[in-house]
Amino acid sequence: MARRLPKRRDMRTLALLVLLLGLPCVQANAQEADAPEGAIIDSVEMSGFSPYSLSPGLQKEFDSLVGTPLNRERLNQLVLRIEGEQPEMVAAVRSVARPDGKAHVIFLVARISEDTDLSENINARYLVESVDLEGPSSDVSQQLRDDLQKLVGKRLDTEEADRLKDRLEKELPGRDVARRISKGSEAGRIRVVFEIIEEPWIRFAPTRSKLIYHAQQGWSGALDFPMSSSRSRHRFTAGVVFNDIDELIEESSGFRLGFESRMLGTEKLGARLDFARVNDTWEDATLSALALNPTVPELYRNRLTFEPTVTFAFSPSVRLTGGVSLSDMESLTHAPDSQKANAWVAGISADHTWGTDHGSAKQRAEGSYSLRAAVDGLDTDLFYKRHLGQASYRFEQGRSEAIGSISLGYISGQPPLFERFSLGNSTTLRGFDKYDIAPLGGERMFHSSIEYRYSHVAVFFDTGSVWDRDTDAKIRYSTGFGVHGDNFFLTLGFPLNADDATPIFMMGVRF
Amino acid sequence: MSRAARRTSIWNAALLALVFVASPPALAAQTLSVNAAGDVLHVKARDFAFIAGPLLNRLKEGRSVRLDFELTMLSKPEGPTVKQVVQAFTLSFDLWEERFAVSRTGSPPRSISHLRASDAENWCLENLTMSISSLGIGRDTPFWLRLVYRVQDLEPVPAETPGERYTLRALIDRLSRRREEGDLAKSVSGGPFRLP
Numbered sequence: 273m274a275r276r277l278p279k280r281r282d283m284r285t286l287a288l289l290v291l292l293l294g295l296p297c298v299q300a301n302a303q304e305a306d307a308p309e310g311a312i313i314d315s316v317e318m319s320g321f322s323p324y325s326l327s328p329g330l331q332k333e334f335d336s337l338v339g340t341p342l343n344r345e346r347l348n349q350l351v352l353r354i355e356g357e358q359p360e361m362v363a364a365v366r367s368v369a370r371p372d373g374k375a376h377v378i379f380l381v382a383r384i385s386e387d388t389d390l391s392e393n394i395n396a397r398y399l400v401e402s403v404d405l406e407g408p409s410s411d412v413s414q415q416l417r418d419d420l421q422k423l424v425g426k427r428l429d430t431e432e433a434d435r436l437k438d439r440l441e442k443e444l445p446g447r448d449v450a451r452r453i454s455k456g457s458e459a460g461r462i463r464v465v466f467e468i469i470e471e472p473w474i475r476f477a478p479t480r481s482k483l484i485y486h487a488q489q490g491w492s493g494a495l496d497f498p499m500s501s502s503r504s505r506h507r508f509t510a511g512v513v514f515n516d517i518d519e520l521i522e523e524s525s526g527f528r529l530g531f532e533s534r535m536l537g538t539e540k541l542g543a544r545l546d547f548a549r550v551n552d553t554w555e556d557a558t559l560s561a562l563a564l565n566p567t568v569p570e571l572y573r574n575r576l577t578f579e580p581t582v583t584f585a586f587s588p589s590v591r592l593t594g595g596v597s598l599s600d601m602e603s604l605t606h607a608p609d610s611q612k613a614n615a616w617v618a619g620i621s622a623d624h625t626w627g628t629d630h631g632s633a634k635q636r637a638e639g640s641y642s643l644r645a646a647v648d649g650l651d652t653d654l655f656y657k658r659h660l661g662q663a664s665y666r667f668e669q670g671r672s673e674a675i676g677s678i679s680l681g682y683i684s685g686q687p688p689l690f691e692r693f694s695l696g697n698s699t700t701l702r703g704f705d706k707y708d709i710a711p712l713g714g715e716r717m718f719h720s721s722i723e724y725r726y727s728h729v730a731v732f733f734d735t736g737s738v739w740d741r742d743t744d745a746k747i748r749y750s751t752g753f754g755v756h757g758d759n760f761f762l763t764l765g766f767p768l769n770a771d772d773a774t775p776i777f778m779m780g781v782r783f
Numbered sequence: 784m785s786r787a788a789r790r791t792s793i794w795n796a797a798l799l800a801l802v803f804v805a806s807p808p809a810l811a812a813q814t815l816s817v818n819a820a821g822d823v824l825h826v827k828a829r830d831f832a833f834i835a836g837p838l839l840n841r842l843k844e845g846r847s848v849r850l851d852f853e854l855t856m857l858s859k860p861e862g863p864t865v866k867q868v869v870q871a872f873t874l875s876f877d878l879w880e881e882r883f884a885v886s887r888t889g890s891p892p893r894s895i896s897h898l899r900a901s902d903a904e905n906w907c908l909e910n911l912t913m914s915i916s917s918l919g920i921g922r923d924t925p926f927w928l929r930l931v932y933r934v935q936d937l938e939p940v941p942a943e944t945p946g947e948r949y950t951l952r953a954l955i956d957r958l959s960r961r962r963e964e965g966d967l968a969k970s971v972s973g974g975p976f977r978l979p
Contacts (some may be wrong), residue, residue: 391804
């Protein structure tokens with residue numbers, strides 16, 4: 273580090289010289305040659321600052337330069353000391369060769385606040401070594417590329433750089449541009465990067481990692497390991513599931529693998545392959561309820577699922593998905609007999625975000641509909657059609673957030689248990705236990721939720737019902753409060769129309 | 784675990800949750816202090832580090848960041864407002880010196896460089912002042928202070944850094960990540976104070 277300092281200082285001095293050469297008093301000397309190392313210093317000058325404002329020690333050092341051989345390392349150390357004593361200033365040094373072979377030393381000092389660029393970004397003191405575009409930049413015009421390169425060789429002009437960034441955004445509608453600076457290949461030089469950030473038309477599915485505690489249902493966990501870089505078109509995900517009782521009626525443990533491609537030749541086409549194998553256990557309430565309802569298909573000890581799908585994006589906001597879901601369930605009571613639940617899957621989803629600028633209100637709306645149809649031609653043992661529609665809306669302003677959501681589900685035919693709807697977990701009818709509501713799940717479902725958060729302190733009101741085709745729907749209400757973030761929650765839910773009004777505590781992280 | 788056992792554990796978990804929820808505000812209430820220099824009232828905030836997280840990442844990418852500070856004097860813990868001052872600062876990070884620079888906008892502008900993160904934070908607070916004579920309150924009058932900062936002018940950044948997905952740090956970051964906007968605004972309150 274100590275050896276690197278002089279070179280670093282030299283380069284910064286050069287950069288600052290470029291900055292300070294705009295001063296008229298220095299411009300006259302700018303054409304003169306640098307004095308050689310070892311030349312005797314015959315005069316010392318400080319420009320832009322009074323040497324009498326320096327500490328006595330530094331003044332003495334400054335005065336003692338006259339008559340000594342030129343030593344650039346010593347001069348650079350003095351510059352460092354000037355900046356150390358005067359942190360509101362930037363300094364540089366230059367030595368000019370006299371006709372008689374002696375050296376004239378000029379310390380150039382400038383107040384940061386008097387330079388708009390330096391005030392805006394202290395790195396404006398450095399010379400721009402290169403300007404690069406990162407990300408999808410093929411649509412950028414040659415004229416703009418040429419203008420970008422005009423930044424090279426000068427100190428950073430932040431206003432001009434911002435204008436160029438605006439021009440990039442105009443030439444690349446629908447994409448964001450970020451400007452960043454990094455160190456150049458030599459000390460005192462910087463590299464300017466304009467990073468083009470494209471909202472993908474098809475996004476990777478959110479990971480489903482979670483660790484959740486529900487006072488009635490216990491712990492549920494899942495851990496996904498996605499493997500890709502941020503700009504990758506493909507992603508592989510390996511995950512483990514342990515005692516997940518939060519999502520479905522069954523309690524499952526096992527593993528899952530997934531491969532996603534969000535760009536198959538075109539950004540409008542993507543594909544996904546999911547494979548999962550889980551072992552299932554069942555709550556006593558489910559076993560008891562099944563004994564009373566012979567129309568529900570039998571329980572299984574493990575489930576193997578393979579689900580290839582293709583997604584087509586009409587726009588970055590609207591996507592259509594289609595494929596098949598092939599499941600093989602080994603009977604709990606008649607192993608190794610198994611049942612197949614093979615279905616066509618189709619779905620459409622849309623989302624839109626408004627007002628993403630910082631400080632303004634932000635709104636996001638999402639909607640989706642999915643159909644899973646186990647019909648003739650897919651070698652299935654169970655025949656059914658499962659419809660699910662979901663919509664949500666979120667409004668954020670400052671510390672306040674309001675979230676509303678609604679879900680509607682309908683199943684005809686004879687669905688396996690993993691397809692039946694369930695309410696009463698950490699996200700739906702919070703305050704109820706799913707095994708008190710419908711231990712076998714149901715074929716019809718309605719749920720809505722409204723939630724208000726202020727600085728993560730949340731209150732909510734959930735409404736919902738899950739029922740079968742030959743039973744009546746009973747609407748349930750719950751409310752509660754907690755600390756809710758995008759990744760974590762700590763909730764106390766109260767059932768409002770239950771026989772047992774015991775509150776339910778839930779907490780967890782999703783990431 | 785039996786369902787009965789799960790029910791009994793609710794109270795232990797709820798107690799833990801209560802401690803978790805109640806602790807941060809209780810601690811935060813003790814972080815502000817005031818002092819006077821002539822007619823100028825200064826505020827100091829312990830544990831009010833803001834050069835961290837996404838803001839620090841932006842600075843280390845050579846971006847400048849504008850911070851708006853708001854210091855509000857209240858006659859009661861929740862108002863009404865006696866006096867409010869707003870001051871904007873621009874922060875940048877000298878890539879080669881590896882030190883922070885801060886500029887105070889407005890008139891007169893002031894700038895400083897070669898600062899460590901904590902010194903840059905303190906410099907912002909030192910330059911966020913109130914004129915005591917303009918307050919119109921006596922030395923025995925209690926008052927409360929609320930200090931807020933908000934990060935402005937943020938440019939979009941990619942969600943992830945390539946190659947960081949598999950590190951332990953990346954995993955911890957993901958687990959502890961809060962909504963980014965939440966990290967870019969912070970408030971702390973304190974009182975009662977009296978004019979020194």
